[in-house]
Amino acid sequence: MSSDKVCFIISPIGDPESEVRKMSDEKFDLIFKPVLEELGYKPIRADKESSSNSISRGIVTRLIKSELVIADATGFNANVFYELAIRNATKKPVIIVKEPEQKLPFDIYDKRSISINMKDNRQWISAKEELKQHIINASKDPESASESIVSEYTFELDVSKTPTKEQELVLMMKDLKDELRTLRTDVKLQNKTPTIISPEILKKANFSLDEQGLKKDGFLRVRWESGVFGHDDIMRIEIFDPKGKKTVSKEITLSIGTVGIGYSSSEYKTESGRYLLNVYINNVLVFGNTVQID
Numbered sequence: 001m002s003s004d005k006v007c008f009i010i011s012p013i014g015d016p017e018s019e020v021r022k023m024s025d026e027k028f029d030l031i032f033k034p035v036l037e038e039l040g041y042k043p044i045r046a047d048k049e050s051s052s053n054s055i056s057r058g059i060v061t062r063l064i065k066s067e068l069v070i071a072d073a074t075g076f077n078a079n080v081f082y083e084l085a086i087r088n089a090t091k092k093p094v095i096i097v098k099e100p101e102q103k104l105p106f107d108i109y110d111k112r113s114i115s116i117n118m119k120d121n122r123q124w125i126s127a128k129e130e131l132k133q134h135i136i137n138a139s140k141d142p143e144s145a146s147e148s149i150v151s152e153y154t155f156e157l158d159v160s161k162t163p164t165k166e167q168e169l170v171l172m173m174k175d176l177k178d179e180l181r182t183l184r185t186d187v188k189l190q191n192k193t194p195t196i197i198s199p200e201i202l203k204k205a206n207f208s209l210d211e212q213g214l215k216k217d218g219f220l221r222v223r224w225e226s227g228v229f230g231h232d233d234i235m236r237i238e239i240f241d242p243k244g245k246k247t248v249s250k251e252i253t254l255s256i257g258t259v260g261i262g263y264s265s266s267e268y269k270t271e272s273g274r275y276l277l278n279v280y281i282n283n284v285l286v287f288g289n290t291v292q293i294d
Contacts, residue, residue, distance in 0.1 A: 007032075007041040007135075008066040010084060012077035019246055020075065026118050027097075032070060035132050039139075041068060063087045068138060069094045070131075073104060073113070089153075093138040093145035095131070207279060207287035222279060222287070236280040242273025 009032055014020025028045055036043040044066075046059050063069065063086045071084045073096055087094050096113040098104060100123070104113060114130050117123045138145035208223050222237060239248035272293055279287035 005041045005068070006062070006066045007036050007043050007068040007070060008062040009043060009045045010063075010069060010071040010080050010087075011045060012072065012075050012080055013045075013047050018249070023074070023118060024072065027072065027116065030118075031116065031124060031128050031131065035128055035135065039132065039135050041135070059083065060086060064090050064092075067093070068135065071096050073098045074102070074116075075099075088148035088150050091146045091148075091151060093142045094148075095134050095138060095145070097127075097131070205286070209277065209289055209291055222277060233281055236283075238278045238280075240276040240278075242271060242275065244276075 009028065011024040011028070012020050013024060024045075028043070028048075033043045044062060046062070063083055069084075069087045069092070071080055071087070071094055073080060073084075084094065084096075096104070097116050098113050100115040100117050102115075112134075114127055114134060115123075116127045134145075206223075234251055234253055236249065236251045238246055241247045274290050274292050276290050277288070278285060
């Protein structure tokens with residue numbers, strides 16, 4: 001069914017081939033897209049829409065002008081909540097989806113949400129019907145679907161103004177800089193051909209976990225000796241929570257003085273259980289260990 005009505009989908013996108021991207025793609029292809037098209041909406045997600053305009057301005061325009069927005073709060077992605085705040089200011093319909101058992105932040109805890117568990121076929125199939133009903137209700141009663149913590153306030157949002165040529169050039173240069181920064185990181189990783197790192201180097205590196213403060217409100221740190229790897233080597237550290245979900249994935253470019261890296265509990269969640277920590281050098285797994293957090 002074709003229609004001019006647009007539903008803009010706010011999702012945690014993640015890097016290509018990442019688990020976050022795969023999960024967002026599954027929700028888009030298996031749930032959002034078929035339900036929305038059945039009800040006469042055109043589903044749009046920022047990374048699936050090609051445009052020569054500034055990506056940031058395109059997203060803001062969609063958030064303000066779209067007839068409906070679906071916000072996927074899974075994983076408490078910062079960009080999702082930033083964009084959700086913009087949408088709430090427009091006082092237009094928005095539907096929130098989340099993972100089962102996920103507690104929403106105070107500012108939106110009172111809004112009705114749909115729980116979707118992509119690992120449970122029966123659950124996400126029933127979630128499709130629930131989403132369908134939410135969309136129908138939002139169409140019938142857009143005022144209720146638009147209520148938020150800022151409903152009592154008045155905002156003036158205008159995206160009709162066309163930027164000057166100078167402003168457009170500045171925005172394009174900003175986008176180019178962001179793209180070049182991403183490409184530089186990708187090229188560095190691609191140029192590092194995965195090889196077997198010798199046990200002698202790993203022994204010199206002396207990877208270890210900091211045994212202090214491994215409580216729910218603690219600080220998880222991995223340490224190693226400096227001077228072993230080159231200044232162009234790229235290290236990636238991944239932390240998986242007790243349910244097997246990747247909660248941290250960060251990269252750093254090593255230097256002679258780099259001797260350790262740590263994460264506060266807010267970055268790898270705070271629930272009790274056994275966490276898995278993996279360390280990669282140039283995409284080669286060099287260290288893996290588990291830690292019990294009480």
